[in-house]
Amino acid sequence: MYKHHIVLRMATRMxxxxxxxxxxxxxxxxxxxxxxxxxxxxxFASSFILYGIVxxxxxxxxxxxxxxxxxxxxxxxxxxTGVGYITMFNGGLFLEYAKLxxxxxxxxxxxxxxxxxxxxxxxxxxxxxxxxxEVAKKYDN
Amino acid sequence: xxxxxxxxxxxxxxxxxLMLVGLYTVIVNGNLIKxxxxxxxxxxxxxxxxxxxxxxxxxxxxxxxxDVIRYDNPLPHVLMLTAIVVGVSxxxxxxxxxxxxxxxxxxxxxDEIVKMEMExxxxx
Amino acid sequence: MTVxxxxxxxxxLIFVAxxxxxxxxxxxxxxxxxAYSLFVAVLWTTLNAIDVAFTEAAVxxxxxxxxxLAVFTKVDRxxxxxxxxxxxxxxxxxxxxxxxxxxxxxTDMPNFGDYNWITNVYLIPDYLERTLKxxxxxxxxxxxxxxxxxxxxxxxxxxxxxxxxxxxxxxRKGED
Numbered sequence: 001m002y003k004h005h006i007v008l009r010m011a012t013r014m015x016x017x018x019x020x021x022x023x024x025x026x027x028x029x030x031x032x033x034x035x036x037x038x039x040x041x042x043x044f045a046s047s048f049i050l051y052g053i054v055x056x057x058x059x060x061x062x063x064x065x066x067x068x069x070x071x072x073x074x075x076x077x078x079x080x081t082g083v084g085y086i087t088m089f090n091g092g093l094f095l096e097y098a099k100l101x102x103x104x105x106x107x108x109x110x111x112x113x114x115x116x117x118x119x120x121x122x123x124x125x126x127x128x129x130x131x132x133x134e135v136a137k138k139y140d141n
Numbered sequence: 142x143x144x145x146x147x148x149x150x151x152x153x154x155x156x157x158x159l160m161l162v163g164l165y166t167v168i169v170n171g172n173l174i175k176x177x178x179x180x181x182x183x184x185x186x187x188x189x190x191x192x193x194x195x196x197x198x199x200x201x202x203x204x205x206x207x208d209v210i211r212y213d214n215p216l217p218h219v220l221m222l223t224a225i226v227v228g229v230s231x232x233x234x235x236x237x238x239x240x241x242x243x244x245x246x247x248x249x250x251x252d253e254i255v256k257m258e259m260e261x262x263x264x265x
Numbered sequence: 266m267t268v269x270x271x272x273x274x275x276x277x278l279i280f281v282a283x284x285x286x287x288x289x290x291x292x293x294x295x296x297x298x299x300a301y302s303l304f305v306a307v308l309w310t311t312l313n314a315i316d317v318a319f320t321e322a323a324v325x326x327x328x329x330x331x332x333x334l335a336v337f338t339k340v341d342r343x344x345x346x347x348x349x350x351x352x353x354x355x356x357x358x359x360x361x362x363x364x365x366x367x368x369x370x371x372t373d374m375p376n377f378g379d380y381n382w383i384t385n386v387y388l389i390p391d392y393l394e395r396t397l398k399x400x401x402x403x404x405x406x407x408x409x410x411x412x413x414x415x416x417x418x419x420x421x422x423x424x425x426x427x428x429x430x431x432x433x434x435x436x437r438k439g440e441d
Contacts, residue, residue, distance in 0.1 A: 030404065030407050031401075031402040031403065031404055031407055031408070032204075032402070032403050032404060033204070033404060034204070034315040034316045034318075034319050034404065034406075035316070035319060035407075036316070036407050036410065036411075038222065038226055038320055038324075039316075039319045039320055039323050042320075042323040042324055042327065042328060043323055045328070046323070046327055046328065046331075049328075049331055053331075070433065073426050073429050073430070074426065076422065076426070077422055077423055077426045080418075080419055080422055081419065084415075084419070094416075095415040095416065095419070097412065105399070106399075106400075106401045109399060109400040109401060109402075109412060110400065110401050110402065112411075112412075113400065113402060113407070113408070113411040113412060116411055116415065116418070116419075117407075117411065119422065120418065120422050123422050123425055123426055124226070124422075124425060126429070127230075127425050127426065127428065127429035128328055130429045130432065130433060131233045131328075131332060131428075131429060131432055132328075132331060132332065132335060134237070134432050134433055134436045135233070135236060135237065135240065135332055135335040135336060135432070135436070136335035136338065137436065137438075146372070148268060148272075149376035149377060150371055150372075150374060150376060150377060151268075151271065151272050151275060151377065152271070152275065152377050153371045153374055153377070154368070154371060155275040155276075155278065155279060157364060157367045157368060157371060158279055158364075159278070159279060159282055160367070161360050161363065161364050161367075162279070162282050162283055162286060163282075163286075164359070164360055164363065165286075165356055165357075165360050166286040168352070168355075168356040168359065168360075169348045169352060169353055169356045170286070170344075170346055170348065171346030171347070171348055172291065172344045172345070172346045174291050174294075174295075174333070174336070174340065175286065175291065175294065175344055175346070177333075178285060178286060178294060178295070178298055179286060181298060181325075181329065182282050182285070182286070182298075182301070185301075185302075185305055185325075188305075188317070188321075189305075189308070192309060192312050192314045192317060193312070193377060194384055195312075195314065195384075196312045196313060196314075196377070196378055197378055197379070197380035197385055198378035198379070198380055200313060200378075200380070201313065202313040202314075202315050203313075203393075203404075203405040203406055204315075204403055204404050204405065204406075205396075205397055205403040205404075205405070211380060212393055212405070213313045213314070214384060214385050214389050215389070215392065215393075215405040215406050215409055216384075216388075216389060216392070216409065217314075217384075218314050218316055218317050218406045219406055219409045219410050219414060219417075221314070221317050222316060222317060222320055222406070222410065223417060223418070223421045225317065225320050225321055225324055225325065226320070226324060226421060226425060227421065227424055227425075228324075228325075229324045229325070229328055229329055229332075230424060230425055230428030230429075231428075232329055232332065233332055233428055233429075233432055234428055234431050234432055234435075236332055236333070236336050237431070237432040237435045237436050238435060239336065239340070240336060240339055240340075240436065241435060241436070243339055243340050248341075249340050249341070250345055250346055251346070252346065252347070252348075
């Protein structure tokens, strides 16, 4: 969009990977420090939104297609609910992480927590990005 | 006595005042985006109320650490985490509907939309 | 001393909220709302709700403001509403009645920071004791969010999914 603002474009290009790395850090350290799936997902989406504001929404579609975004919204919910069903078929209750296959209680709880956080991360990331690109659809013209 | 009341419960009173500011905007202001802004302020006020309940004297943040007298109540934090994310979903859907209203009527003022609807009904 | 800072901060917050709804230019109003969200995030940090502050700073001050700004590519910036006098009188009456009832409720609340109140002694010590032993997660908020209240979070994720789907379907213009 801002074709002549070279500082803005270069700064965006350089900042985007660091924002994404920070988002993944927030996701992975959700258990031991503040953060988790929501915050990580929103920060990951904000990196794409920054890219979209500076370069135009069409540039975002070159990185991730609209169909992919809509698919990811459903995938996150499916991962979350799928963990619940796996524990159910393994003899436990819905979302009883201790019954995840091949894990004892403490490890199972830890891994199960991480799995559902990843599900939340994917859904929140793709929904926030979808909201932005749908609301700002005519941004370019 | 009234001073004690104000100092002891100031957070709750501030939450009530913020809530009333939001409520007044939602009722009175005819601009639809202003209404959404009022709704945002209202939801923040409710979050303030819950978080104020969770804070205890000498409490520290609910993350396990050494040398801690007592922890704050973690349950309202969990509930409000949900409330914030649902709040942004509500905002997004409301804004999408506002865009559609703008496309259909050409304005986002409530009074003008009502007037147009009245004229349409009289004409038919 | 902490009480004084708290009171000043909250008064300032009310002032910013009134300013956000009073200004006629909606673009300024939106920017002030973003600043308000950031102030609120700082307030959550002083109240030790770090997870909530993190979320508020990312969602309230970030995504919300960006969504509002994106809408301004399509709608007018000026607030042209002129509410009638009847409406103002009714709204003032409603606000006063609701405010009276809420203040009446506040008088029954304990003082700020009371750790012997029912919400802080029922079930919470149990959570604090069991969390590290059962889940191995030092952050109690994440542990409750994911483990003990996993159903809530599942429903919440579904709500976000449905909101995204709703916006996608509302704003769709014939493309696939």
